[in-house]
Amino acid sequence: MRIAINASSLTSDHFEILLRLANRYNEHIFLFFFDSEPAISTLPSNVHPVIIKPQQSIRWFSKTIYQRQLAAALKKHKAGIFISEAFVSSHTNVPQILISPDLTYIFYPASLNKKQLSTAKKNTPKFLQKADTIVVNSHFFKNEIIKRFGIDNQKIKIIYPSLRKKIQSISEEEKIAVKEKYADGNEYFIYHGIISMEQNLVNLLKAFSFFKKRQRSKMRLFFTGKSGLKYDEFIHLLASYKFKNEVIVKANETHSGNEKLLSCAYASLHVPFYESEGHAILETMSWQIPLVVSNNGLLKEYCGEAAFYSDPGNFNDIADKMMLIFKDEQKRHDLIENGTRELKKFTESEADNTWYEIIKEIERNDVKIG
Numbered sequence: 001m002r003i004a005i006n007a008s009s010l011t012s013d014h015f016e017i018l019l020r021l022a023n024r025y026n027e028h029i030f031l032f033f034f035d036s037e038p039a040i041s042t043l044p045s046n047v048h049p050v051i052i053k054p055q056q057s058i059r060w061f062s063k064t065i066y067q068r069q070l071a072a073a074l075k076k077h078k079a080g081i082f083i084s085e086a087f088v089s090s091h092t093n094v095p096q097i098l099i100s101p102d103l104t105y106i107f108y109p110a111s112l113n114k115k116q117l118s119t120a121k122k123n124t125p126k127f128l129q130k131a132d133t134i135v136v137n138s139h140f141f142k143n144e145i146i147k148r149f150g151i152d153n154q155k156i157k158i159i160y161p162s163l164r165k166k167i168q169s170i171s172e173e174e175k176i177a178v179k180e181k182y183a184d185g186n187e188y189f190i191y192h193g194i195i196s197m198e199q200n201l202v203n204l205l206k207a208f209s210f211f212k213k214r215q216r217s218k219m220r221l222f223f224t225g226k227s228g229l230k231y232d233e234f235i236h237l238l239a240s241y242k243f244k245n246e247v248i249v250k251a252n253e254t255h256s257g258n259e260k261l262l263s264c265a266y267a268s269l270h271v272p273f274y275e276s277e278g279h280a281i282l283e284t285m286s287w288q289i290p291l292v293v294s295n296n297g298l299l300k301e302y303c304g305e306a307a308f309y310s311d312p313g314n315f316n317d318i319a320d321k322m323m324l325i326f327k328d329e330q331k332r333h334d335l336i337e338n339g340t341r342e343l344k345k346f347t348e349s350e351a352d353n354t355w356y357e358i359i360k361e362i363e364r365n366d367v368k369i370g
Helices: 012-024 064-076 114-130 139-149 172-183 201-215 231-238 255-263 279-285 297-306 315-327 329-345 348-364
Strands: 002-006 029-034 047-051 081-085 096-099 133-136 156-158 188-192 220-225 247-251 267-270 291-294 307-310
Touching: 002 064, 012 029, 012 348, 064 081, 096 114, 114 139, 133 139, 133 348, 139 156, 139 297, 156 348, 172 188, 172 220, 172 255, 188 201, 188 255, 188 279, 201 220, 201 231, 201 315, 220 255, 231 247, 247 255, 255 279, 267 279, 267 315, 279 291, 279 297, 279 329, 291 297, 291 315, 297 307, 297 329, 307 315, 307 329, 315 329
Parallel strands: 002 029, 002 081, 029 047, 081 096, 096 133, 133 156, 188 220, 188 267, 220 247, 267 291, 291 307
Antiparallel strands: none
């Protein structure tokens, strides 16, 4: 079978899964479509990179020209299946697998401009209908798609993200050293994710202020992860924040740098209005850290009993959960233990096997393959 993958559309997690799939099933040819020269230099022998340069520098996934380029490439390379994230091509009859359709316009429309909102409303239902199979990362999103778009239950498959590492920890001596270096020896809360205003960081700062006034502790607040579109706006706001000297921002740290900070955190705070992926929270959980997260569907499904849940629009509620973790050491310990159990849902083997079954199911349906 010749399996075409729109590699440029994939998150790093999906890219790694499909690359593992190619390594595991070398009897198939995998065509990885890129919109520029791939950063990865070594690919398995059965992975053939194909460069398709979009003719538009704007959000090309919604553009007819690029979709036609994809359709032409699928025909030229005799693809039997096309896998793409967020969108599919309307100009081909090749069976298509749609990964993670973007539902931001439904759950967090305030984060999109007028044009983005209009485009999403127009195209998302079309993509969902056109796809032969839809892959989502939770029961929450599967149920929402069925309810809102009337998509058949059998068409939607659930594949949880895979946890790259097992449960991790470091020694107490190492923790003390990290805290001395980065937090003057104090405990700290940590936010790990995209550092940008649309991640509800203002309410997080307000909650931290409320916590500091009530507890009068030396607790610090760290922000780690990649800088987002509104990172500079956040940094500008932070300059006038009352407790700015007790807030530490570590944007774009190395992976090992992030791990070092996560491993020593007292608790994690992750309270966005909308969460579609959850990778950052899984990474945080793997370091045995108790969580305060938003009470939205995806995070509740992923975290289970490993978190306190708060209303992301109510900073007082967020602060209350922070104080509860701070004051109740037994409950904090229970959350950590629960997190260890919750993480067992997120395995590489389960994700890989489900992906292969999806592909084999399409093959069994007598699809003509090249």
